[in-house]
Amino acid sequence: MSRITRQEVERVAALARLELAPDEAERMTSQLDAILDYVALLSEVDTTGIAPTSHAVPLRTPLRDDRPGPPLDPDDAVRNAPEREGSAFLVPKVIEGEES
Amino acid sequence: MGPPLGTLAGLRADLDAKRVSSRELVDACLARAEALDRKLHAFLGLRAERARAEAAESDARRARGEVRGALEGIPVALKDNMVQRGEPTTCASRILEGFVSPYDATIVRRLQAAGAVIVGRTNLDEFAMGSSTENSAYGPSRNPWDVSRTPGGSSGGSAAAVAAGIVPLALGSDTGGSIRQPAACTGIVGMKPTYGRVSRYGLVAFASSLDQIGPFTRSAADCATALEVLCGHDPFDSTSLPEPVPRFSEALTGDVSGLVIGLPKEYFVEEGVDPAVLAAVRAAVAELEKAGAKTREVSLPHTKYGIACYYLIAPAEASSNLARYDGVRYGLRAKDAENLTELYCRTRSQGFGAEVKRRILLGTYVLSAGYYDAYYRKAQQVRTLVRRDFEGALAGCDVIATPTMPEVAFRIGEKSGDPLRMYLNDVYTVSANLAGVPGISIPCGFHEGMPIGLQLLGRILDEATLLRVADAYERCTDWHSRRPPETA
Amino acid sequence: MSRVLEKYEAVIGLEVHVHLKTASKLFSNAPVVYGAEPNHAVTPVCLALPGSLPVLNAKAVEFAIRAGLATHCKVHPQSVFARKNYFYPDLPKGYQISQYEEPICTEGWIEIELPAEKGGAEGPQTKRVGITRIHMEEDAGKSIHDEVVAGTGSAVDLNRAGVPLLEIVSEPVLRSAAEASAYLRALRSILRYVDVSEADMEKGQFRCDANVSLRRRGESKLGTRTETKNLNSFRFVEAAIGIEIERQAKLLDAGGRVIQATLLYDPATNKTRVMRTKENADDYRYFPDPDLVPLVIDPAEIERVRRELPELPDRKRARFQAEHGLSEYDARLLTGSRALADFFERAAKALGNAKTVANWVLRDVLQALKERELEIEQTKLEPEALAALLALVESGRVTAKSARDLLPELVERGGDPAALVRARGLEAVSDTGVIEAAADEAIAASPEMAARYRAGEEKILNALIGQVMKKTAGKASPAAVKEILARKLRG
């Protein structure tokens, strides 16, 4: 029995904004299936009542004073932009609200 | 091409005694890099002009008696996932093509404050995802001991550069073994400090809760020197530890009498590991016993779940960390996209390599609605158990000794077809990242002419003890001073 | 509308996003500025440059605690920042750092004044509106669609990216557009009272999303809801909710069903359009941000903030009633905004007669402001100057009428009332001779009124007083006039 279908892989690819060629989608599906099959190993561990760990090392909450620093030089800020208009980044038309 | 550069300690002595200038060192370093890199492909970029200028400045400072710090005038290489103002950073990915950083990583500031001269950017698996540098968009690095083999990964370029005597010190990043494993593959010293010891500000994130920067050197003493420069609290990294940094060099007493070495029974099972590797590790432990250390068996019961746990947590974090590569503000942008969705999809599909896509897909999947609890939360809970394993084991011993990897460096192409088989290579290293504990790999023998690594794992914030044991071991063996014939 | 609400009950919950007035952003030391050139107020963190990392702003946390306490919320000693993952050009990291499973504040409430229904009980009706949660999150940047700037595309400005926001989520207990708007006004007033935000809607510092569903009266189970986004003025909120209630009612009447969707209100056309339906809703893949650690707040810190919390509207109202002997109604009006309350208190303190000040502020000052479309914050009239003017009235040196005539000018231009009175020759007539003469004229002019008064018809005197006042151009003190007339008539 397979753990992940081609359709699921394509749904996830869309979420991650990746487009997969048909053969690529096939390959990914079988490889992800093998990996998910392997990680299913975890299901044999009883984790009832075990708190999840996000960071293994105990860390205190660091807070920053509300003091503004100098912003980036505007040229530096947009120098890497593939496309720009003045000091703004340029993208294909954004349909308001559409989370592309 | 001149001879291999010596150790950090040796070069510092030469500089102090004016036997050599920083400019001469950097020239020698660049000459070796030029000559050897055709074979090794350790570098993605050299900063020749800037390095020469900075070396000259260092010599001038030294002449004025203004030595900045422990690395004054020393050539150093950075894994190409650490940013330096005015320099490119690629992470060995097409998606960062043309990116030039407008700011410095904290470790770059620290290196410069210590007088170091950064000579170049080293090769890696794309976004540090891999164990062989074969996932570099710019082609694999090769092992100085046998160029048909990988130098390990993901920090393979840095390891190769140090092993080949191009630089005495190079930095890597270790998310699941990416410093320790290549160190083992290339017969040098590599340490992953305690999570939070070294600032991640300016380290391009792979898996934020696991990533840690560390040094590659040719000796434990050099490693201690490097750590004293790299470690320390950084207000720009919320996961940076405020604890003071000890003078690691002073821990190198050579004395291990009474020290207890834990041998986790789960790591010394015959299956899945080359007997020659196990034998070398056992011999190394025996050597330390001769020097006065004691051994005892310990247990890390959740060891067998480490890989599964890691390959859920790391891709999940990566899938989110890599969302910023969208072709809007920097790096690659796909041509003639009609709308935003096309812009995103084409840019990311053209920009990322297969392994990165695989992990983004895996991570996106395990975080997506309906799967979070079964995969991500479950892995975070198992991570708690792995952490407790180490707390328990290290309550009964000072350090834990294991192989760094189950075999010696494999041949290029040998595993690239089978991601899962590649992942299993990290079996001995991932747990330290999951538990946040420090780990070091040091040379402990050879098999088929390839180096074998001994891994020592320690308590949170106790890098000092790891260095003391590593240094003591070097004092009674000469593995660490062997040089690859290919590059001699 | 009202007809619709006889048949259906509207169930409305609001999500409000408020900018906190910090000097720097939530997770970076980039300055918070409005109206700067695109990308002139950004750091590597705002641009999501490779390797950049977030560090939390202490002031934003204090403001969140303050807002939580001011709305009677539980402030949690531990809260967690999570990543909300989605792709959008003004979201540079590809995720928004927000709070999800463990927000900083939960389970609060505020009291709102219900819009008076015609024929309803006299005096204001109030209602307690529950606050489900308050969480901290970062704002996104701006996409500029202006053809001139962006041509066929859109331009992205990240100056706003990372500005600290509070998202304040109400319980779905609001029942009409008017109630929703009353809730928003009360909430904004509180946030301004505790000084955590300018809450200026024009600047986008106070934005609202409205969740609306309908159910037949008497039914208990909730209908399918829609969320209308991007409501950045009280007028738009009322309009959009009204439109949505009508739309859903029509649907239901026609036997149709409401589809869960996110709508967008367009002020230009005063219409809403569907932005996303549940079917194509995004999967945000929330998970704890591994670049941050849980926000742990020392209970002592929460107590410190509580001690330093400024007086809130309801407590101030109670005090005004107790201290100044004001009616609940007057106290409520005066505490409607912190600025108005402060104006009143300063004037009352200067005059030493709060009741009089309250009457003048609520009647004449507000009237003058309204006519000139000014906010109390904008008047040139110093509270002490108002007190000085009222002192002149009390001492009889200026009549109430003259004072009332002067007020609009003072409200608009400010200045010294005494000087103005002199300049306009509005000093009250104190020379009794003048009044005596005017009184004699008035009696002579209407002998039959005088007769009726002598015959015991006391209240006729007012008419005579009116005549004397006219003759003295309102500058005579009515008290003096009355006394003199009475004396003469008893003669």
Ligand SMILES: [Mg+2]
């Ligand atoms: Mg919301």
Ligand SMILES: [Zn+2]
């Ligand atoms: Zn929000």
